[in-house]
Amino acid sequence: MKKFTTLCSLFALFLLLGACKSDFNYYYYSKEETELLSQFLKLPEFPDDYTVTLPSHLRNAGLFARGVERDKAVLGRVIFYDKKLSKDGTVSCASCHKQELAFSDNKAFSDGVYDRSTARNSIALGSVANFSAYYGTDLNGSNAIRFFWDNRAETAADQSRGSMTNAQEMDMSMHEIASTVESQSYYGPLFKKAFGSTVVTEDLVLEAVSNFVNAMGSFQSKFDAEANLSQGNFTGNFGNVIYNNNFNGFTAAENRGKQLYNNNCSSCHSGNMGRPVLQLANNGLEANPIDLGVGGISGANSEKGAFKVPTLRNIALTAPYMHDGRFNNLIEVIDFYNTGIQNHPFLHADLRVGGVPMQMNFSADDKNDLIAFLNTLTDDHLLADKKFSDPFKQ
Amino acid sequence: MRFRADLFNFSPMRPFQILLLAYLLLAAGCVQYHYSPNFVQTPYGVKKGSGQVNASVGGSPVALNGDFHASYSPIKHGTVMLNYFRTRSSFEDTNFFTGPTYTHTSKGYLLEAAAGGYMPIAFGTGAMYVGWGQGKMRNDYGIERIADLRLQRFFVQPTFTFKNDWFRLGMGLRLVRLNFPSGSIDYRIEPADIEIIQRLERESPFWFPEFGGNIGVHFKPFTISASLVIVGTKPAFLYGFDGSNIGLGISYELE
Incomplete structure (x- = not known):
């Protein structure tokens, strides 16, 4: 009887131990990465969801949302706001595309580097459902929406390259952009998350920015x-x-x-x-x-x-x-x-x-x-x- | 022209066929898992001082496993046992256009101890064990996206064994309480995989049965045996549980 009682007690103890509250720790950035990033950036502990979901009336009309990769969009967001990526360190993409103005500017011509002025009015990224929506299979085909007022850019990446390298805007070469990104320590963890490596290339920078701007669906009007x-x-x-x-x-x-x-x-x-x-x-x-x-x-x-x-x-x-x-x-x-x-x-x-x-x-x-x-x-x-x-x- | 009617006369699938189909389907896909069953050990000792040590290798459509087991009867009608289990798998994440990209791996271990009593039943031996153990499963989803889950398992296990000079047969039903008390999970893991982990966190502990057995040929003092265990639980794709383990082992028996 004594043995039986002991066995039952042990059994109860096991159950009690197992009933303890579970402790699952989900992390996105490692401790070291968090310490590094938090010196420069205010990023959430877990990345935001950048998935674009079109409203039902647009889906019913046959429009599709472009896919956005979360980790690339997070990286793209930092690049988009980084003034170090301009020749004189005063201008970022966000200088001409202000969030409070639906990513437009309230000036006819925006301020570029060295007090230069852009040649045209800043297009509101928050008006471009066309960044993130396409019809049928025509994602990059002849009817794909082009970029800039003169439609000279075929993709969001081309558009970003055009602005970064424009002498009136950010006045950088893509090589300089990639080098500057590589030299900033906070990009290391973000690149690793987005692309699995800390190697920075021009194309990867543009891909990240494209993901960020393509996520700017503005559909809650x-x-x-x-x-x-x-x-x-x-x-x-x-x-x-x-x-x-x-x-x-x-x-x-x-x-x-x-x-x-x-x-x-x-x-x-x-x-x-x-x-x-x-x-x-x-x-x-x-x-x-x-x-x-x-x-x-x-x-x-x-x-x-x-x-x-x-x-x-x-x-x-x-x-x-x-x-x-x-x-x-x-x-x-x-x-x-x-x-x-x-x-x-x-x-x-x-x-x-x-x-x-x-x-x-x-x-x-x-x-x-x-x-x-x-x-x-x-x-x-x-x-x-x-x-x-x-x-x-x- | 008339079609032969029996061409279209499908008979209902039998349980074995369903099992086989499920096995093949699993084998066709690569999955990561958070639990894999060790063999249901059935000590053959029937007197004080008897014992055995066993090493087995096994696997399932998704995993390669190793089982180590030792049992000893320090008293008449009483046995203690120690089980150590390792499991692992890996596969390449293959992109149709770009080829292999990165390797996914699952690996883990479970160490457990149990105690129980046995007595002669009919033509064999009946036993009942109670055990507890813990271990860890590490899943690497590629590009250093890792989920480490600690697991604890409590079990009650009635078994029946039969042995003679050259033959061994053991069967057991392991009633398992599996708990995932803690984990460290990289949130970059794909949302579908995160969902499985969150389901484990939310619904743990799990109660489920495992059915196992082994059959062996004895060449004194060794036994060569084949073992099988099947997990009777929730769908693997929802919970990341490997559903089976089948393999071969060798035992050394102390008389």
Whole structure:
């Protein structure tokens, strides 16, 4: 009996021992890495999730999110904000692409190194669902969205290279970029996580930045919420959907503005803000443009004065407008389309009526309604999302 | 033309066929695991002073295992045993376009001690053991992404053995309580693998049975035996448990 009691006691003890709370320690950075990184950076203990999930209305329209690799995006974020990667150490990608402005700049021309000025207005990365979304299988094909106002870059990596090496912007060679990255101790652990090695190459730097900017999906606007719920009648194809019905959650002014937008703007900028319908267009800013835009790169007469057509996500935050930032606010933009379109020989056909530039003739109420609608395209979440914020300690 | 009806007359799969199919499916894929069963040891001692030592090698579709076992009867009807188990596997992570990229490995050990009593039953010997042990499993998911899990196992094990001058047969049912008390896990591990580890953390301890047996030929004082153990537990792909172990061993018996 005594033996039996002893056995039972032992059994109970084993159970008790086993019932202790488990202690699982998950780590992303080793202790040494954490110590090193924390000297320079404010990175979370575990990396943020950079997976891009398109809203259902864009998925239903046939759009796909580009894949983003978390560890590369984490590295890309640091590169994006690192001013050491410019010639005079004063400029980073984020200098012209400010998060609080949906990754645009509030100047017509941004400040580059040595107080130089950029040649064109900074495109809002937070408006480019086209960074992260593509239609069907056309990820890098002929209909893939190109980059820069003149569409000269085929990929986000090309675009990053263009900005880093532009004399008016960061003025570095890619070799200098790679060397500088390699010389900064905090990049070692980040490269190892992203690429399994601390070896820095130009291509890997660009790949990391591409992952970061491709993660900048801005899909939590009021428009997206309503479009997700919309069951009504819509038209469109190839990823572009135009919602003809009123949205229940919109105000009357917003719905009127949406209708105006659908009738006058969506054929270029898209109805669902997924991908712009047109890759480029001459919108008649000038009859004789000095900046030839896409035509300046391609040499094609028909493309002279044509520029990239952006989507209008976060448009309320991204003034000034157009490739040269000539319009300070949305009223000025609408006024231009009302009465200011110039008769360029290659003015886009949709902006021409009876052989002369169209006048959209929006009334004062129309303008207010249109602006009310454009305000629904703002994604406040993107502006405050910490995973896109400056990781450097000040 | 008429088709022969029996061409389409599939009979239901028998348990053995299902087991075989599962085994082949497992063998076809490379997986990492957090638990692998050692053999269910069945000491053959029937009197005070008897004992045995055994070494076996075995494996499963995913692992290569080594078992070391020693048992001794210090008193009449009482046996103590010590088991040491090692397991490991490795495979190349192969990318269809770029070829092998990095090596994944799983390796671990379990050291346990047990005590029990035996008595003659029918034409053999019945025994009941209670044991406890602990060990560690280390999974390397490539590019230095490592998950170290400590494991503790408590078991109650009724066995039945039969032996004569040249033959040995042992069977046992091991009722296991497996606990993962702690771990150190690199969060870079793929989310699907992290999910398995988190499931172990969340649901541990696990209770499950393991069925095992061995059959051997005795050449005094040695025995050559074949052993098998099957884990009767949750799906391996959800919990990372290796489901079986089969192998050969050699024993030395003290009379």
